[in-house]
Amino acid sequence: MTADLFDDLPVQPSSETIDDGAVVLRQFAKERENAVMAAIQWVTESAPLRHMQTPGGHTMSVAMSCCGELGWVTDARGYRYQSADPCTGKPWPSMPDVFERLAREAADAAGYRDFCPDACLINRYEPGAKMGLHQDKNESDFEQPIVSVSLGLPQVFQFGGLKRNERPVNITLAHGDVVVWGGPSRLRYHGVLRLKTGSHPLTGACRYNLTFRRAR
Ligand code: MD3
Numbered sequence: 650m651t652a653d654l655f656d657d658l659p660v661q662p663s664s665e666t667i668d669d670g671a672v673v674l675r676q677f678a679k680e681r682e683n684a685v686m687a688a689i690q691w692v693t694e695s696a697p698l699r700h701m702q703t704p705g706g707h708t709m710s711v712a713m714s715c716c717g718e719l720g721w722v723t724d725a726r727g728y729r730y731q732s733a734d735p736c737t738g739k740p741w742p743s744m745p746d747v748f749e750r751l752a753r754e755a756a757d758a759a760g761y762r763d764f765c766p767d768a769c770l771i772n773r774y775e776p777g778a779k780m781g782l783h784q785d786k787n788e789s790d791f792e793q794p795i796v797s798v799s800l801g802l803p804q805v806f807q808f809g810g811l812k813r814n815e816r817p818v819n820i821t822l823a824h825g826d827v828v829v830w831g832g833p834s835r836l837r838y839h840g841v842l843r844l845k846t847g848s849h850p851l852t853g854a855c856r857y858n859l860t861f862r863r864a865r
Pocket residue numbers: 770772780785795797806828830834835836837838839840841858860
């Protein structure tokens with residue numbers, strides 16, 4: 650039985666401000682779940698999900714792919730955005746329309762007009778996978794928000810401060826939830842705890858997170 654995993658999570662769309670500039674749009678992506686999932690499959694058929702290496706030589710537990718003009722990569726040379734997929738040498742797949750519309754509409758709902766992402770990072774977490782506290786600062790303009798979309802199993806997100814030593818607050822991100830991170834929240838430390846085992850009707854035993862960015 651895994652039903653308890655989904656207890657206490659909202660079913661109706663709602664919007665709440667987590668903190669200055671961070672708005673959670675519960676269930677915002679729910680009615681587009683099939684189209685979004687199909688687009689993830691389409692992207693990852695040509696840009697496969699892969700476990701990249703950190704500059705420190707560790708293999709990331711989250712598997713990643715990208716679409717759009719630019720993709721985020723990490724290897725021994727560091728973290729950066731680039732226009733070619735290092736796995737294939739080809740440009741990243743184009744950003745599916747359903748992705749671009751979802752990101753723009755969510756940003757708009759949170760008060761960020763005309764958001765035009767040029768990069769979408771696709772993260773896939775399997776049970777045990779996590780992401781340690783970090784800041785997203787490889788983008789050139791921190792005035793631009795980041796939009797995140799969660800699909801599949803719920804995962805505990807940690808929202809820290811502007812300094813690594815501030816104690817993070819835990820927020821469960823569930824299937825269909827969208828969060829817009831802008832303004833004073835844009836550079837806050839964040840991460841996700843290990844994914845717990847479970848099964849979701851759309852994604853199976855994993856969670857996907859899409860993050861839409863304006864990288865340049
Ligand atoms: C707060 N991803 O890809 S999404 C990442 O669940 C990343 O895959 C996590 O952190 C995930 O970089 C968290 C929520 C998120 C994304 C970007 C943020 C929160 C953020 C940027 C600034 C502040």
